[in-house]
Amino acid sequence: MTDARHIEAQIYERLNKVIDPELGRSITDLGMIAAINAVGATSQGDGDVPSYDVTVHVELTVEGCPLSQTITNQINGAIVSYPDAKLTPHIEVSSMSHDKLADLVAGLKAERKQNPFNKPGVKTRIFAIASGKGGVGKSSVSANLAATFAALGYDTAAIDADIYGFSLPKLFGVHTQPTNLNGMLMPVTAWGVKLISIGMFAGADRAILWRGPRLQRSLEQFLSDVWWGDPDVLLLDLAPGTGDMAISVAQALPNAELVVVTTPQPSASDVAVRSGLVALQVPMKVRGVVENMSWYEHKGERLEIFGAGGGRRVSDQLTETLGYDVPLLAQLPLDPDLREVGESGRPAVLNEDGALRSDVLGRTFRELAEGLLRSE
Known part of the structure; x- marks a missing residue:
């Protein structure tokens, strides 16, 4: 039997494949998914498909991100294509706190280490x-x-x-x-x-x-x-x-x-x-x-x-x-x-x-x- 916690975990896994168009990384890896809540299952008699309202709380890197619609469209697509239940998506969008954004940028800069094109093994x-x-x-x-x-x-x-x-x-x-x-x-x-x-x-x-x-x-x-x-x-x-x-x-x-x-x-x-x-x-x-x-x-x-x-x-x-x-x-x-x-x-x-x-x-x-x- 499918339950809400299982749905939430499966949706999070599906969102691993949603890529931020600017940073080129998964929105889950970037910490942009603050929470996922699935509620409202219908009765599950023989032949019934469980139905849930799924609310995804998304924290974009900056307020008014020009690609926010692109990201939310991809999230919607990942949710509605879930195969084992009928899911109705609700996307709540906000922006990261200053401290969270600072930590994200610091991590990206440390990973890149200055000029990214002048390092061994670069494919560019x-x-x-x-x-x-x-x-x-x-x-x-x-x-x-x-x-x-x-x-x-x-x-x-x-x-x-x-x-x-x-x-x-x-x-x-x-x-x-x-x-x-x-x-x-x-x-x-x-x-x-x-x-x-x-x-x-x-x-x-x-x-x-x-x-x-x-x-x-x-x-x-x-x-x-x-x-x-x-x-x-x-x-x-x-x-x-x-x-x-x-x-x-x-x-x-x-x-x-x-x-x-x-x-x-x-x-x-x-x-x-x-x-x-x-x-x-x-x-x-x-x-x-x-x-x-x-x-x-x-x-x-x-x-x-x-x-x-x-x-x-x-x-x-x-x-x-x-x-x-x-x-x-x-x-x-x-x-x-x-x-x-x-x-x-x-x-x-x-x-x-x-x-x-x-x-x-x-x-x-x-x-x-x-x-x-x-x-x-």
Whole structure:
């Protein structure tokens, strides 16, 4: 015979599978289930199914948590799908006390121990997207590549490391700030990608005049003070050139792989080579080259508006100088959607439903993403 205490224990076990979308942990492990009460069993004659009202007391990490509805929907689903009785769920939502939240955050920070991406056995593949100069579409490539990884089912994170010229919030349509859990930040998720950028914080619309040490500290904070979980892929959108941030990335993330973005014309490709040659000074491998704006398709004809061969020139020069193969990974078309759709807040490589486009642009980004993950 099923009784209330058995129901409560079974529901708690089922809630082990409900995962907090931000922290990536079970809501039971995080201490978010304060109590479960099952009452009101009906008579249980032959053929009767026992019926209970089940009240779950949920303590969210912060008041007004933006994902509270997602969590309560999952809890409801876990309860109503219970197979041995008819359960009517009632969810009572509150927020954790200051002391309970402080203990939770302290435990998470102690478990993570600063930069989570620079430790033995880390599974995350890290790609730093670089360019020699501005205006070649580096941030657009970063945003669409991140969106592609997410659309392909990979747990994806992205850091806007272009402190002076941040643009990922706009490209992903982000207008909110990260949730602050007692000094630990939750990245904002948009189009399946976990994001952090200086552009998400108050006052970020003002000119930023930071020198090397403060730039390095900003990257360290993005890595260590943000709860990333265990992403499969982390992308960094670097500032153009070979300045302080590129050096900081190499120091903080020696396992990062550099992807150089250029356009076809010599004036861009010659400068792009320099961004790849930073690998001679720091312990970072250049994974390959992406040529952006390679052609514009007009009435079935490919028009090479910016010339041709820039990506191949960068690839060949870096291969010769660095002493290992630096392939031309992809040639991306000049697609007006990259600007028009991107500026609307949706990465152009995605359809409105978040699925990857099946046209040339979508196929090229899919091949680029899959190629990067295949490489060793």
